[in-house]
Amino acid sequence: MKFRHLFATVLAALTLAAAGAFAMDLEELVGKAIDAQGGAAAFKAIQSQKASGKVLSHGMEMPITLLTARPNLMRVEVTVMGMSMVNAFDGTTGWSINPMTGSQDPQPMGELEMKNARLQADMDGPLQNWEARGWVGEYLGEEEVEGTAAHRLRIDTKQDLVLEMWLDAETFLPLKQNAKVKFEQQEIESQMYFSDYRTQDGLVIPFSLEARQGDQVMMNMVFDSIEFGVPVDPALFVMPAKAAAPAAPTGN
Template structure:
């Protein structure tokens, strides 16, 4: 009898898991349509963005380069110096003029992964074909974000990193991401990132404003002014 009870409990738990997973899948499918659809995103091989980077109330211009599948570079000029971070597909590096650095610091292993986590270096959204990528999504319920009812979805990547995402119920727009920060200055604190001002450029829909907060205090706001899709970028651009 004890064994039968365990089997029943397991079946109930498994069914609940499947229901949460299926509902999350449906939400993410509609979100994928909201951002332009998987087919349009598959056509995107590079994105170059220019805009402003507001860090703790101080504003700077920035340029970011993204190239399929996961090459990334971000530059912020600062009084004849610059903050930069880059990932060439295998190795990351950075220069932090905010800390007086003038030489490149190489990032390997967990440091490179941390940079990837903070920067979202993947050109294609991790939600697109996420099951084939080995990621898992589960619906956690419904919550209110800035006055809007949102689906709350726990998303766990293949490497074990998890984040909670909030999608508006009325149109499946992603409005918030909540995850432990891997930035060394606020490591392990919860970082809330809000996505706003969605615009469609050449068939894909992108948030032109991303605001990150720690304990409800603004840390970083990225505002895009211009985006170029499929502009040629040499791989050497991302090298140290």
């Protein structure tokens, strides 16, 4: 199993003017979606978040802890066969530790991983202040997601990342998100499905996420607990120094 690809899938996750009976103004739709999840003020009040649960992939069950904090800090830790894999972003630099490669040394993220990390580290999500960020949004009309009527919208971040999101036509909660990332003249696409919404500290958030590529389910993330306002050590997000090489033996 390619565990590096698993991490890319986790983080990739971890990222949204047509006619019809339910057609509406894009700004109104985004406002309803934000309100359905608790409102802009509730989002802004949160300075840190810790989510704990498990990843189910390729017949394996792996504990996962996701820690995010302002401004744009992110750390994901997954335990695989007793070893801890870490991906982190300090707002500028992304890095990872993957003992499955035979090394415990931190390594800088590649370009694709960095794009996913920036998306994951954004605590406000793609719908908050999208216009102020210079992004371009478009309402694409109504479309069903596995039998549920949904509003589809598209947001182009102008940073080689385009998000499409499907919002439940009744609750306005996200059902599905599609991310298209341009990387080395290619376009890499992934989908995330959201379910098991619960109210936590005034916010309505999904406790179950399913990542797919095409028709293939890549993994499921199921969270047991999600906490807000947890104490955060900034050092957790900073790339540590590599371990010093052992000194060469000296003769007597």
